[in-house]
Amino acid sequence: MLLTHISSGLVILAASVVGSPTSTPFSLNRRSDGFPYPLDDTDKLEEASLAKFEAYLAKKNSTHGCTLQTAAKRQEWHDLSIAQREEYIRAVICLQSKPPKANQTQYPGVMNRYDDFVLTHETQAMHLHSTPHLFPAHRLYIWAYEKALREECGYTGYQPYWNWGRTAADPANSALFNGNMSSMGGNGVKADYPGVMTMGFKKPYDIIPPDVGGGCVHEGPFKNMTVSLGPIGKVLTDIPPNPRADGYGHNPRCLRRDVNRYASAMLYDNYTYSLITEAKDVDMFQKNMLGMPEKNDWGVHMSGHYTIGGDPGGDFYSSPGDPIFWFHHGMVDRIWWIWQMQDPETRMDVLPEKPARDDFVDLNWTAGRANTWDLLDSIGGNGGDFCYIYV
Ligand SMILES: *[C@@H]1O[C@H](CO)[C@@H](O)[C@H](O)[C@H]1NC(C)=O
Ligand SMILES: *[C@@H]1O[C@H](CO)[C@@H](O)[C@H](O)[C@H]1NC(C)=O
Ligand SMILES: *[C@@H]1O[C@H](CO)[C@@H](O)[C@H](O)[C@H]1NC(C)=O
Ligand SMILES: *[C@@H]1O[C@H](CO)[C@@H](O)[C@H](O)[C@H]1NC(C)=O
Ligand SMILES: *[C@@H]1O[C@H](CO)[C@@H](O)[C@H](O)[C@H]1NC(C)=O
Ligand SMILES: *[C@@H]1O[C@H](CO)[C@@H](O)[C@H](O)[C@H]1NC(C)=O
Ligand SMILES: [Cu+2]
DSSP states (O other), X not given: OOOOOOOSOOOOOOOXXXXXXXXXXXOOOOTTSSSSSOOOHHHHHHHHHHHHHHXXXXXXXXXXXXXXXXXXXXXXXXXXXXXXXXXXXXXXXXXXXXXXXXXXXXXXXXOSHHHHHHHHHHHTHHHHHSTTTHHHHHHHHHHHHHHHHHHHHOOXXXXXXXXXXXXXXXXXXXTTTSOSTTSSOOOEEEOOOOOEEOTTOOTTTTEEOOOSOEEEEOSSTTTTOXXXXXXXXXXXXXXXXXXXXXXXXXXXXXXXXXXXXXXXXTOSHHHHHHHHHHOOSHHHHHXXXXXXXXXXXXXXXXXXXXXXXXXXXXXXTTGGGSTTHHHHHHHHHHHHHHHHHTSHHHHTTOOTTOXXXXXXXXXXXXXXXXXXXXXXXXXXXXXXXXXXXEO
């Protein structure tokens, strides 16, 4: 795993003096104020942090014209109307039918524009996952995906996210995974699925036991989806190996999932809330988010990935090949933002392991190259191209 532990010095946070906002405080006006999901503690913390964040933005030299009021609002899946969910799904299927930008002679497994994103996650694994890059590079990656859905497939909304806590008790029966045509596809059929074994760790803590799926997703809009790239990491015993050693060959197969309650039991909002409120510096925040599987602490990041599991969702390299990936990493991005807002004066410009100021990430066919330090602010980062919040 590239997601390794962090050994750099701690960033000591100074208590910051917070100014009071001068105008009417900004409000998220979420649809979920009430049915079907009441606001959870993390939602309330987010709302309560806005005034402080707004004051910080007001003092900031430049946000390239982006403000909380003008920012795009990324919504939770359950807060979208059925029509909005269907529009999103249509755009994803559209992306899966557009020609790729990557060179298919070099990368024969890339069958469509969606696969450009999967390929990028595979070839740019270090750019996306080295310790200082995980948060900013995924922020750029999700933004580029949202942009492609909008600009190349006419989607008029923004990337939805998955508030894990809402589905923790029974993910397979949530509006995200229930398998109807306005969900992101159903569970996999029951299969001889071994559960999750991570590399390098020993029993009993290296396993999330199988739930009732593991086979091909047979219901919903992605039941005909063909996965082509990978696998690269070790996933399941019976997935045909990629014809190329590097995993970039054409390996057509169904989308498989094991929507897993053992993994999702570690995704109740209390885990997210304590992660945000207890981590005092960015190294600790990232470390706690990634968990310590060797101590049976999966962390919300891995628990989310393994609530999906299967193939390619269970493969570290190819996981964006399951269209639910973007919802999960959207939530990771969201809680990083909420963590940042708790003390914006000290938290908006810090990265784990403090890379050099000229450090960059390059997402090739999906987003190109960007300075890592310019990816930390969703309000005005990436040269002003970032202008969004989570509601
Ligand atoms: C703030 O912005 C102004 C105008 O763009 C610029 O001249 C100035 O150098 C900036 N100050 C800082 C501290 O970045
Ligand atoms: C694609 O890659 C092949 C093999 O490396 C190369 O010969 C070809 O020129 C490339 N095509 C384009 C359009 O770059
Ligand atoms: C799909 O599931 C959602 C959430 O449970 C529900 O609101 C919607 O009515 C369902 N649609 C159909 C066609 O069953
Ligand atoms: C799957 O493919 C079959 C056969 O081509 C088609 O009839 C069906 O509508 C497709 N289902 C979905 C959800 O795209
Ligand atoms: C979090 O909440 C769940 C569900 O209510 C509960 O089972 C679990 O023990 C709680 N965990 C912690 C660490 O508070
Ligand atoms: C992808 O990014 C790397 C790192 O910057 C660069 O060396 C490589 O040339 C890029 N490849 C493509 C196809 O853009
Ligand atoms: Cu990733």
